[in-house]
Amino acid sequence: MEFQHVNVKVLLDHASAVDLEPLIPVFHNWIQSQSRDELLLDVADYRHVRAGPGVVLIGLEGNYSVDNAGNRLGVRYNRKAPLGGSNLDRLQQAARAALGACREFECDPRLSGQLRFDGRKVEISVNDRLLAPNRAETRDALEPDLSAFLQKLFARGEYSLAFNEDPRSLFSVAVESAKSYSAGSLLRNLASQT
Amino acid sequence: MKVSNGLWKEQLAGKMPEGLAREIDIFEAEINLRKLGKLEERVFAEKRLRRGVYGQRYDNGQRHDGAKVQEMPYPRRNLTKGPNTLWDAPGMQRIKIPGGGLNASQLETLAELAEEYSDGIAHITTRQDVQLHYVHIEDTPALMRRLAAAHITTREACGNSVRNVTTCPYAGVCPDEVFDVTPYCMALSKFLLGHPDTQNFGRKFKPAFSGCSQHACALANMHDLGLIAVTRTEDGKEARGFATFVGGGLGAVPYQAKLLEPFVPPEEVLPLSQAIARVYARLGEKKNRSRARIKFLIHDLGIEKFRELVLEERKQLEFDPRWKEYVADAESYHEEPLKPGRKLDRSGSEAFRRWLETNVRQQRQEGYAVATVTLPLGDITASQLRSLADVVRRFTKETVRTTVEQNFVIRWVSEDDLPELYEALEAAGLGAPGAGTIVDVVACPGTDTCKLGISSSRGLAAELRKQLIEKSYQMEEAVKNLHIKISGCFNSCGQHHVADLGFYGVSRKIGGYSLPHFQVVLGGEWANNADHYGLAVAAVPSRNIPEVVTRLTGFYAANRKNGEPFREFFRRIGKAEVKKLLEDLARPPADEAGRAAFKDWGDPRDYTLGDMGVGECAGEVISSTDFDLAAAERQLFEAQIAWEDGEVEGAAKTAYQSMLSAAKALVVTECPEAPDDPDQIVREFRSRFYDSQKFFDPYAGGKFAQYLFSAHQKAGASYTVDSARYLIDEARLFIDASHNYSTRTAAMTAR
Numbered sequence: 019m020e021f022q023h024v025n026v027k028v029l030l031d032h033a034s035a036v037d038l039e040p041l042i043p044v045f046h047n048w049i050q051s052q053s054r055d056e057l058l059l060d061v062a063d064y065r066h067v068r069a070g071p072g073v074v075l076i077g078l079e080g081n082y083s084v085d086n087a088g089n090r091l092g093v094r095y096n097r098k099a100p101l102g103g104s105n106l107d108r109l110q111q112a113a114r115a116a117l118g119a120c121r122e123f124e125c126d127p128r129l130s131g132q133l134r135f136d137g138r139k140v141e142i143s144v145n146d147r148l149l150a151p152n153r154a155e156t157r158d159a160l161e162p163d164l165s166a167f168l169q170k171l172f173a174r175g176e177y178s179l180a181f182n183e184d185p186r187s188l189f190s191v192a193v194e195s196a197k198s199y200s201a202g203s204l205l206r207n208l209a210s211q212t
Numbered sequence: 213m214k215v216s217n218g219l220w221k222e223q224l225a226g227k228m229p230e231g232l233a234r235e236i237d238i239f240e241a242e243i244n245l246r247k248l249g250k251l252e253e254r255v256f257a258e259k260r261l262r263r264g265v266y267g268q269r270y271d272n273g274q275r276h277d278g279a280k281v282q283e284m285p286y287p288r289r290n291l292t293k294g295p296n297t298l299w300d301a302p303g304m305q306r307i308k309i310p311g312g313g314l315n316a317s318q319l320e321t322l323a324e325l326a327e328e329y330s331d332g333i334a335h336i337t338t339r340q341d342v343q344l345h346y347v348h349i350e351d352t353p354a355l356m357r358r359l360a361a362a363h364i365t366t367r368e369a370c371g372n373s374v375r376n377v378t379t380c381p382y383a384g385v386c387p388d389e390v391f392d393v394t395p396y397c398m399a400l401s402k403f404l405l406g407h408p409d410t411q412n413f414g415r416k417f418k419p420a421f422s423g424c425s426q427h428a429c430a431l432a433n434m435h436d437l438g439l440i441a442v443t444r445t446e447d448g449k450e451a452r453g454f455a456t457f458v459g460g461g462l463g464a465v466p467y468q469a470k471l472l473e474p475f476v477p478p479e480e481v482l483p484l485s486q487a488i489a490r491v492y493a494r495l496g497e498k499k500n501r502s503r504a505r506i507k508f509l510i511h512d513l514g515i516e517k518f519r520e521l522v523l524e525e526r527k528q529l530e531f532d533p534r535w536k537e538y539v540a541d542a543e544s545y546h547e548e549p550l551k552p553g554r555k556l557d558r559s560g561s562e563a564f565r566r567w568l569e570t571n572v573r574q575q576r577q578e579g580y581a582v583a584t585v586t587l588p589l590g591d592i593t594a595s596q597l598r599s600l601a602d603v604v605r606r607f608t609k610e611t612v613r614t615t616v617e618q619n620f621v622i623r624w625v626s627e628d629d630l631p632e633l634y635e636a637l638e639a640a641g642l643g644a645p646g647a648g649t650i651v652d653v654v655a656c657p658g659t660d661t662c663k664l665g666i667s668s669s670r671g672l673a674a675e676l677r678k679q680l681i682e683k684s685y686q687m688e689e690a691v692k693n694l695h696i697k698i699s700g701c702f703n704s705c706g707q708h709h710v711a712d713l714g715f716y717g718v719s720r721k722i723g724g725y726s727l728p729h730f731q732v733v734l735g736g737e738w739a740n741n742a743d744h745y746g747l748a749v750a751a752v753p754s755r756n757i758p759e760v761v762t763r764l765t766g767f768y769a770a771n772r773k774n775g776e777p778f779r780e781f782f783r784r785i786g787k788a789e790v791k792k793l794l795e796d797l798a799r800p801p802a803d804e805a806g807r808a809a810f811k812d813w814g815d816p817r818d819y820t821l822g823d824m825g826v827g828e829c830a831g832e833v834i835s836s837t838d839f840d841l842a843a844a845e846r847q848l849f850e851a852q853i854a855w856e857d858g859e860v861e862g863a864a865k866t867a868y869q870s871m872l873s874a875a876k877a878l879v880v881t882e883c884p885e886a887p888d889d890p891d892q893i894v895r896e897f898r899s900r901f902y903d904s905q906k907f908f909d910p911y912a913g914g915k916f917a918q919y920l921f922s923a924h925q926k927a928g929a930s931y932t933v934d935s936a937r938y939l940i941d942e943a944r945l946f947i948d949a950s951h952n953y954s955t956r957t958a959a960m961t962a963r
């Protein structure tokens with residue numbers, strides 16, 4: 019089974035009190051400097067929607083956002099364009115994009131350290147119901163790639179999985195690591211050769 | 213672009229209605245032909261528009277990023293979806309929802325599509341449609357197939373066609389309605405969709421049905437074709453019919469619809485509409501888009517002549533059995549509740565009571581209520597759509613509709629279930645109170661995604677909503693019940709003409725800076741099917757609009773007499789008084805730093821028009837053009853006052869003068885010794901600005917210049933109350949266009 023359009027969302031700390039307005043100029047600057055490897059196009063502001071997509075940086079190949087879906091604030095990368103390689107490659111690409119964005123937010127003085135990775139929680143979904151319907155077969159098919167990916171991400175540390183059971187939802191899983199990490203250390207784990 | 217696109221056809225084979233499936237196959241083939249260069253871009257553009265596939269801001273590949281205009285390096289820069297519209301640039305998909313009616317599984321389909329092809333948001337429009345933004349053209353066939361499998365079409369959602377047929381969301385349950393217009397709305401929608409007589413219009417054609425004439429739910433008076441339920445006694449029995457209006461419309465210059473026939477029996481609705489369509493297709497303007505709506509044809513012919521032509525056409529029509537078939541069961545049409553209707557006998561929490569007060573109406577049927585789901589700015593997330601589907605399954609037989617106020621209504625809720633329904637909505641983030649009040653601000657997409665947007669209507673709406681919610685607890689009832697509607701430009705998609713407080717985006721250049729403004733339009737009427745349109749009072753910088761609202765509502769609360777509605781209050785006080793009240797707000801900050809802070813709402817970039825750079829010459833010297841345009845503004849203001857005072861001829865003459873002044877303001881930039889003679893001003897203006905197309909609006913073309921030419925041609929002719937009002941509106945638009953031209957040229961010079 020080929021999984022495309024992977025989404026990774028890294029959850030943020032102390033999320034309820036975060037004001038997303040300062041994020042808007044940050045995203046505009048990203049467009050200005052075209053600071054990612056993808057074409058960045060526009061900013062969509064959905065702060066007015068409860069438990070919504072928050073502020074979204076629309077790209078051609080993928081969107082970046084700080085979204086509050088499920089009332090869980092997190093940095094999301096939503097891969098839109100098809101990507102070559104294996105499922106593992108695509109999981110890693112989306113995770114690198116989300117974590118990389120998160121790390122930039124952590125360091126951006128305009129955001130005053132308000133957007134910080136909570137250290138443990140990551141959500142993964144596949145944004146295509148035909149390629150990845152939310153049922154047991156998809157879970158079984160993705161299991162080897164998912165565990166290889168999570169082993170690498172958490173450097174073989176322990177983690178727990180909670181799959182979304184609503185058949186109408188995208189295939190999605192919430193992952194919680196037993197140990198706390200920084201966004202930077204997860205990025206390093208992904209970059210390591212082992 | 214989805215990897216699964218090619219798989220949906222097979223996946224959904226047999227699940228889509230055959231006709232829809234075939235149309236989508238054809239559209240997919242057209243996409244492929246265009247990619248191969250075998251379909252001309254203009255032809256392809258109209259083809260995709262007729263499938264609801266619309267352009268979106270920056271799809272010409274240029275975007276001002278706050279510092280400079282960026283050329284967006286899309287992968288296929290040589291492939292276009294239409295003139296100046298790059299293939300890979302995301303676009304908008306409009307989805308037609310006749311009468312706004314949906315069921316639970318359709319809500320779930322919309323949720324899937326919003327999530328997989330858009331940015332997770334479905335947007336409800338002011339015409340009961342659904343829009344998805346940031347969609348790639350190559351995803352659209354798969355998206356359409358999934359809609360078709362849910363029995364939804366995007367056909368003729370845009371383009372020069374019959375658009376979504378709208379109706380009151382309370383049809384069938386409203387205590388005040390004459391009868392349920394839903395089945396007639398569905399019949400007309402089905403009959404006109406793809407009808408050969410509706411394929412050759414010069415512009416779009418928007419029909420609407422209303423169940424009564426006194427409420428505003430369907431806004432029949434502002435539609436190309438408005439049908440209002442009426443009855444009469446025939447042979448001692450009550451017979452159904454429709455008062456049929458034609459030629460209404462908002463747009464740049466709003467027109468009230470004219471009565472075509474006071475009583476059209478149900479079996480005549482379809483043939484009469486067909487006859488109207490045929491006359492419009494035959495005689496309507498085709499070349500000049502700005503005069504191609506049916507309202508101009510009716511205005512030019514006069515309603516009597518138009519009626520004569522339509523009735524003649526009706527006589528010639530070949531009989532079509534669908535005329536009767538489609539409405540045969542209309543009288544027995546009804547929806548059913550899921551549960552017995554029981555009165556509410558619990559008071560519930562304070563939050564519930566607040567919601568109950570604004571978001572719930574009793575139905576005509578005892579024990580049942582309609583609950584409004586307030587959507588901020590018309591936006592709903594994919595997961596909220598699924599929750600809404602759960603709610604409507606749990607409490608009703610899936611009776612849910614979109615509204616022209618960009619909300620949903622859930623019908624047939626047993627009153628006794630309201631507390632649980634509220635809890636379920638609240639848990640999904642859908643339990644906000646304030647439906648139909650001042651906090652329920654309506655806004656078009658504006659500069660967020662619309663190519664024509666001048667100011668950020670959604671940014672302003674979000675800000676007003678935030679501020680008004682905070683104040684709503686201490687607000688007077690009269691203020692609470694006001695309506696605010698915002699359009700990003702003169703095209704009026706936000707329906708600002710029919711709001712108590714309406715705003716539409718304009719730009720002004722001050723001291724070398726372009727600043728986003730909104731024209732304040734006051735006293736439009738929402739009731740009586742939008743019977744009166746508001747009057748423009750002043751252009752105010754966007755940043756000051758929240759204060760405009762505070763001042764106007766405070767002034768109204770303090771000075772209204774005996775329960776006077778806002779519209780009457782505004783008429784009594786007069787425009788001059790209101791203008792005085794807002795005078796200081798209309799002035800942007802005098803210093804450069806202050807002006808630089810006057811960015812648009814929700815957009816930290818420096819403001820530009822057409823995404824050109826901001827003028828560097830921020831000197832304090834006001835150009836002579838600005839002075840002359842200010843003089844034109846003053847004349848126009850005088851024209852409006854004269855019109856309000858009933859001096860129709862004087863108003864028309866002054867409005868025409870104001871256009872001449874604005875034209876001359878531009879002519880002198882090229883020819884300092886410009887003459888004062890009207891003929892010469894118009895001649896010079898035509899040759900320098902119109903023939904050269906310099907004055908052309910990027911999207912409206914020469915439309916505004918033509919207002920000047922037509923006013924000049926009619927100079928000295930007599931005017932009626934209506935035609936003087938149109939002239940004033942046209943003068944307003946011509947002067948706004950002159951400001952825009954001046955702003956554009958300044959930005960280009962700076963570049």
Ligand code: SF4
Pocket residue numbers: 656657658659662663664665666669699700701702703704705706
């Ligand atoms: S009113 Fe103007 S800005 Fe708003 S959607 Fe219509 S055309 Fe676009």
